[in-house]
Amino acid sequence: MEKRFELIASSEVLAPFRREFRQILNRAGWEKKTAEKILLAVDEALTNIIRHAYQGRPGKMTVSISASDDKIEIVLEDQGKKFDPTQVPSPELPRHRPGGLGIHFIRTIMDQMIYDDQNPAWNRLRLIKHKTKI
Amino acid sequence: MEKRFELIASSEVLAPFRREFRQILNRAGWEKKTAEKILLAVDEALTNIIRHAYQGRPGKMTVSISASDDKIEIVLEDQGKKFDPTQVPSPELPRHRPGGLGIHFIRTIMDQMIYDDQNPAWNRLRLIKHKTKI
Amino acid sequence: MKIQLTSQGDIQVLELSGELDYHSSPDLREKLTELTMKQTPKILVNLGGVDYMDSSGIATFVEAFQKAKRYQGRLILAALTATVRGVFEIAKLDSIFEITPTVAEAVKCLGAKT
Amino acid sequence: MKIQLTSQGDIQVLELSGELDYHSSPDLREKLTELTMKQTPKILVNLGGVDYMDSSGIATFVEAFQKAKRYQGRLILAALTATVRGVFEIAKLDSIFEITPTVAEAVKCLGAKT
Ligand SMILES: Nc1ncnc2c1ncn2[C@@H]1O[C@H](COP(=O)(O)OP(=O)(O)O)[C@@H](O)[C@H]1O
Ligand SMILES: Nc1ncnc2c1ncn2[C@@H]1O[C@H](COP(=O)(O)OP(=O)(O)O)[C@@H](O)[C@H]1O
Numbered sequence: 101m102e103k104r105f106e107l108i109a110s111s112e113v114l115a116p117f118r119r120e121f122r123q124i125l126n127r128a129g130w131e132k133k134t135a136e137k138i139l140l141a142v143d144e145a146l147t148n149i150i151r152h153a154y155q156g157r158p159g160k161m162t163v164s165i166s167a168s169d170d171k172i173e174i175v176l177e178d179q180g181k182k183f184d185p186t187q188v189p190s191p192e193l194p195r196h197r198p199g200g201l202g203i204h205f206i207r208t209i210m211d212q213m214i215y216d217d218q219n220p221a222w223n224r225l226r227l228i229k230h231k232t233k234i
Numbered sequence: 235m236e237k238r239f240e241l242i243a244s245s246e247v248l249a250p251f252r253r254e255f256r257q258i259l260n261r262a263g264w265e266k267k268t269a270e271k272i273l274l275a276v277d278e279a280l281t282n283i284i285r286h287a288y289q290g291r292p293g294k295m296t297v298s299i300s301a302s303d304d305k306i307e308i309v310l311e312d313q314g315k316k317f318d319p320t321q322v323p324s325p326e327l328p329r330h331r332p333g334g335l336g337i338h339f340i341r342t343i344m345d346q347m348i349y350d351d352q353n354p355a356w357n358r359l360r361l362i363k364h365k366t367k368i
Numbered sequence: 369m370k371i372q373l374t375s376q377g378d379i380q381v382l383e384l385s386g387e388l389d390y391h392s393s394p395d396l397r398e399k400l401t402e403l404t405m406k407q408t409p410k411i412l413v414n415l416g417g418v419d420y421m422d423s424s425g426i427a428t429f430v431e432a433f434q435k436a437k438r439y440q441g442r443l444i445l446a447a448l449t450a451t452v453r454g455v456f457e458i459a460k461l462d463s464i465f466e467i468t469p470t471v472a473e474a475v476k477c478l479g480a481k482t
Numbered sequence: 483m484k485i486q487l488t489s490q491g492d493i494q495v496l497e498l499s500g501e502l503d504y505h506s507s508p509d510l511r512e513k514l515t516e517l518t519m520k521q522t523p524k525i526l527v528n529l530g531g532v533d534y535m536d537s538s539g540i541a542t543f544v545e546a547f548q549k550a551k552r553y554q555g556r557l558i559l560a561a562l563t564a565t566v567r568g569v570f571e572i573a574k575l576d577s578i579f580e581i582t583p584t585v586a587e588a589v590k591c592l593g594a595k596t
Contacts, residue, residue: 111389112391133450140455144422150291151390158244194461196464198431198434202422205458220512248503270534271568281504281537332540335541354398354402
């Protein structure tokens, strides 16, 4: 199953996107608990694009989802400020100050988080999760 | 002369706003050089609202301008994150790292920058400039 | 996100329902800031109706929790759904916050004075 | 904001026109980043057509300037309008950047090799 979303980089798109993504995860056979975590990881990545990559500039972001029997891959693309989240060090937990948890959530939930540095004008982040840990 | 603008907190509103504001300053008898500076101060304050107060959340900001013979007062209001820019210390100049100049510009250009802390849900910033320094 | 404020004796109860994310968290932040600015001694957040929460929700609670601590106030989170509890767990914050399974237990814990 | 890239011998010339603000600065940033990533030794920015610039524009130039310095590259700003020059002055950056009144002087300064 393949599905592609083109979203405006504004916070009001998050909830409707999650509604559709929830159905996709359900149809792809993910149990609810894990599905909610994948949903969270992708929501955190999109929030970062809206908040940090575009920062109130109008922009687009795309989410391309490929779900197969054994794994799901989500590719996020934006044309905001170039930023490689895989380089952000893990925070010390528990954090007593607000914020700074989003990338940690993505890293903890997904099996792989890969930043593609090929295109100078685009950010491209691949998130992969296998149904059974390999 | 009184004029009020209701703007969407997104970067594309800045240029059209400046075009109108430029005319107001001109009609209010400000010489071009000072007018361009006032324009810059207000543009920096609006940019901060877009970038830091709303951070990609949809929001509104209003600019209320009162121009009299001897001074201009601009009141900026937003419902984003509460923040008092008058508390930000002046940067050491010249700054060798990018950013961190906006509030300094506002402070240097305007005679007064007053943050009104009365309303718990709104930010309200008053910027005042006199035609002749008092 | 719906937010309702009620009181139970000297406890201020915030009842939330819906999804708590980057878009909706400023509303919650505003309500919590009002309470902490007034130095409300006992704040109870009923999360029973919240079926989704992300790190923006967590950040909002951490901020309010720290503010309440500064004036010796208390903030208790009650009736978390499994999903929301899971998010506190990934953040390892489940041991930092006071969390109770039900609203009744939170009320007991805070000792409502009427 | 219009951006045109041309070359004059071994000098890469960016000719800008329009208003450089928070909205338009990412376009300039992208072009400058392309040049500094390739370690372009001589970058000349013709600002003659820029009638407005705010701190986002300044930040973009500071970033590119620092990057160029790291590989011993040079970035010269030429033909500033009075308004734009005033902004560099408020930032006290007019003494940090290499600024020349005209493009011809910048070319001379950089010593174009053809
Ligand atoms: N897409 C992005 N573009 C630019 N900067 C980012 C991006 N994502 C994250 N960052 C930077 O990394 C930091 C940590 O991100 P995160 O862990 O999600 O926490 P938070 O967003 O709450 O600060 C952010 O504060 C921001 O400075
Ligand atoms: N309206 C605002 N709301 C929240 N934070 C703000 C606001 N304006 C400024 N700030 C904070 O103050 C800092 C300094 O602002 P400024 O001098 O304009 O420089 P810059 O925006 O380039 O960082 C910002 O980085 C931001 O953290």
